[in-house]
Amino acid sequence: MALAPCFKPLQLPSRRSSCSCSAVAQPDSSSTSLSSSPVTYRPAVILPGLGNNTGDYQKLTLTLQGYGVSTVVAKVSRIDWLRNAAGLVDPNYWRGTLQPRPVLDWYLNRVDEAVNEALKQSQGGPLSIIGHSAGGWLARVYMEEFAKENNNISLLLTLGSPLQPPPKGLPGVVDQTRGLLDYVEKNCRKAVYTPELRYVCIAGRYIYGSRLFGNSDPAATIPVSVEQSVPDATIASESGTLISTGATFRTRFVGQGYKQVCGQADVWGDGVVPEVSAHLEGALNISFDGVYHSPVGSDDESRPWYGSPAIVEQWVHHLLN
Numbered sequence: 542m543a544l545a546p547c548f549k550p551l552q553l554p555s556r557r558s559s560c561s562c563s564a565v566a567q568p569d570s571s572s573t574s575l576s577s578s579p580v581t582y583r584p585a586v587i588l589p590g591l592g593n594n595t596g597d598y599q600k601l602t603l604t605l606q607g608y609g610v611s612t613v614v615a616k617v618s619r620i621d622w623l624r625n626a627a628g629l630v631d632p633n634y635w636r637g638t639l640q641p642r643p644v645l646d647w648y649l650n651r652v653d654e655a656v657n658e659a660l661k662q663s664q665g666g667p668l669s670i671i672g673h674s675a676g677g678w679l680a681r682v683y684m685e686e687f688a689k690e691n692n693n694i695s696l697l698l699t700l701g702s703p704l705q706p707p708p709k710g711l712p713g714v715v716d717q718t719r720g721l722l723d724y725v726e727k728n729c730r731k732a733v734y735t736p737e738l739r740y741v742c743i744a745g746r747y748i749y750g751s752r753l754f755g756n757s758d759p760a761a762t763i764p765v766s767v768e769q770s771v772p773d774a775t776i777a778s779e780s781g782t783l784i785s786t787g788a789t790f791r792t793r794f795v796g797q798g799y800k801q802v803c804g805q806a807d808v809w810g811d812g813v814v815p816e817v818s819a820h821l822e823g824a825l826n827i828s829f830d831g832v833y834h835s836p837v838g839s840d841d842e843s844r845p846w847y848g849s850p851a852i853v854e855q856w857v858h859h860l861l862n
Contacts, residue, residue, distance in 0.1 A: 582861050583667045583695065584659040587614040588652060588683075590674025590701075590835065594619045597836045598673070601848035610669075610860050611662055615655040615676075621647065628719065639719040641682045652683045660693060667695040669860050673847065674814065674834065677702020677742075678722060681729040698741045698859055700847035701811045701834045703818045708804040717801055732823035741859050743847060744819035745811030745832030750796025751788040752806045811847075829855065 585605060587598050595614045602612040628634045628644040642649070659668050672680035677699030688694060706722035707714055716722070732740035796806030803815040810816050811834040820826040832852055833839050839846035846852070 582608070582610050583669055584611045584613065584662045585669040585671050585860055586652070586655045586659050587612055588655075588670065588672040588676030588680050589615060589617045590676050592619060592622055593617070593673065593835065593837065594621075598848065601836070601853070604848070604850050604853050605857065605860070608857050608861065610857070611659075613655045613659045613662070615648075615651045617648065617651055634719045637716055637720045638723070639721055640724050641679070641721055642686065645679065645682070645721075648679060649683050649687060652679070653687050656683075656688070656694075663693070666693070668693050669696040669698060670694055671698050671700065672702055673700045674702055677819075678704055678725050681725055685729045692737070695737065696739045696741065696859060698743070698856070699819070700743050701745055701814045701819055701832075702742070703802050703814050704742065704821050705803075705818050707802055711804050714801060714804050732821040734823065734825050739859070740821060740824035741856070742820050742824045742826050743856060744814070744816040744826070744828045745834060745847065746809040746816055746828055746830045747811045747833045747844075748792065748795055749809050750799040750806045750815075751792040753793055753797060825859075827856065 800806040813834040
């Protein structure tokens with residue numbers, strides 16, 4: 542969530558493009574389509590986002606199976622997320638210095654169960670982890686706390702994940718994770734893009750946020766690590782999905798959500814997570830136009846999310862390398 546000042550500017554898509562990438566290495570540029578080949582690729586473990594449950598990813602698992610990628614989704618129900626309320630009795634919650642453990646041990650244990658199931662499928666071979674939303678940074682905690690010596694994880698692919706803590710000391714900005722992302726940034730290994738382990742961080746540009754009151758927002762002076770183009774009208778991406786822009790009640794509401802995550806309201810994002818917060822230095826960073834944050838409330842035609850078939854087609858090759 543925080544905007545690391547050492548980041549190099551990332552070249553993002555123009556209004557007519559649908560994807561842009563920036564990283565220390567470039568992926569295979571060849572497009573991937575559904576294949577009738579019996580080739581089987583390394584299994585993928587899917588980590589649900591905050592408030593989501595296992596069933597929300599059923600269609601994504603079917604789509605990936607069509608490419609020969611078997612999947613295991615961590616077993617999470619919506620009511621499980623109420624377990625996080627245990628953090629309220631921890632003084633660190635109120636100080637903003639909360640740590641993932643033991644508050645999130647219930648989730649990390651579910652991830653461990655899913656990883657072990659996938660390892661059986663791969664017969665001890667390499668795995669991919671797909672982390673949606675909070676599942677992305679929780680995957681980093683899992684890799685640090687549970688699988689530090691496990692070389693089976695060869696890819697971490699995040700979908701709309703808030704990966705950086707929000708900047709401190711800004712009026713009107715409250716760290717929604719109460720220090721959890723600070724812990725991740727300080728204690729988890731840095732993102733890399735190497736043959737042994739690849740971090741691929743995907744962000745969506747679905748709606749551009751607006752400041753609450755004109756130019757009075759002090760966050761407007763905060764530098765961002767990506768080049769943001771300020772739109773003046775509704776834009777259609779190549780997929781035909783409308784990207785909502787302009788100062789409306791909706792964009793101001795969304796902008797206030799963005800501000801809590803990255804410290805700035807008038808930025809691009811997927812409707813929940815700002816684009817700049819979903820990228821990590823050292824990773825292969827990708828942005829897609831017109832992509833919504835969650836499978837809940839999405840529509841494959843008018844409001845596709847990261848797991849919609851047409852969007853999966855643009856990133857699935859990372860699972861097949």
